Amino acid sequence: MVTRTTTYEYEQSSEGGRERMLPMPFTRLTDATPTLGDPAQVTGLIAGLMITGTVINPGTTADPYAVLNVADGAVFKHNVRNTLTYGAGPVAEATWGALNLGDPVYYSAEQDVLNGIKLSTSPLQSDGATANTLFGHIVLEQDETAASYPKGDVTASTHVCAIQQV
Amino acid sequence: MVTRTTTQDYEQSSEAGRERNVPIPWARLTDATPTLGDPFQATGLVAGATFCGTVINPGTAADPVIIGNTADGAIFRHNVRNVLTWVGGPAEATWGPINLGDPVFYDAEEDTANGVKLSTSPLTSTAAANTLFGHIVLMQDEDASDFPKGAALVGSTHVCAVMQV
Secondary structure: OOOOOOOOOOOOOOOOOOOOEEEEEHHHEOOOOOOOOOEEEEOOOOOOOOEEEEEEEOOOOOOOEEEEEOOOOOEEEEEEEOEEEEEOOOOEEEEEOOEOOOOEEEEOHHHHHHHOOOEEOOOEOOOOOOEOEEEEEEEOOOOOOHHHOOEOOOOOOEEEEEEEEO | OOOOOOOOOOOOOOOOOOOOEEEEEHHHEOOOOOOOOOEEEEOOOOOOOOOEEEEEEOOOOOOOEEEEEOOOOOEEEEEEEOEEEEEOOOEEEEEOOEOOOOEEEEOHHHHHHHOOOEEOOOEOOOOOEOEEEEEEEOOOOOOHHHOOEOOOOOOOEEEEEEEEO
């Protein structure tokens, strides 16, 4: 398990209309044990077309519903793994690359299993064919400059980035 | 024709920023006889990349322009057919239960077959793309226990809250 940074104290969506709160039962979440401030994905019929968002309220065992902000354009700070591709059987990261402003970021259930990080830059799963769902794009945080980028390199690493949801 | 429920009295998009009301002439609609509260699709050059929304004002014969809410994240209650695939004809081929989070597509063939404009089929009977309309979410009165809706071996229509994309 790599070190991950808790991000739930951060929210950058101060502009109007960047909230779309949805209750969702734990049983429909890819990770059925949601964590406050983490990315979330709702399971669905077609890979690559899932609902994704950020956990605003993780619910409780007695009331097993998470509240997700799924608003397009909402910006949250999330941990992102710089994985580009996976190797199959057993699942392992294969290649990595630097993260830069504007890069697409995907919900990656395999990455969550490997490193406890739910977002990566890998558009495909380890079978090389199944799509990960696009979660958002990397944008500037409020307190940083573009000089912070690129983050990471061709070795594996995890970085906290502001992500604008799609 | 299956029974369909009128949904025009329902709107769940109470949060700010969930309205983007655009006028569109009937001549540019897939269904040129729009109905209040129904989904609509504007025709476009590329299958699967057309834009969709919900009819807020259907217009009149004298003023044949609808007002449609095309806002991302807007939630409306719509009739959804549980068809997964089509065959030539066209005719429904396979069906499946509908669950929270499932993607829903504007399906002109389904409109012709059953008067229902949304289904869970991503492709038409000729393997052209249907446009993604939205995803199934909970209604305000939390119908989680009603899901999954429908079955795998039979065609059926269900009223669901659908969050637009």
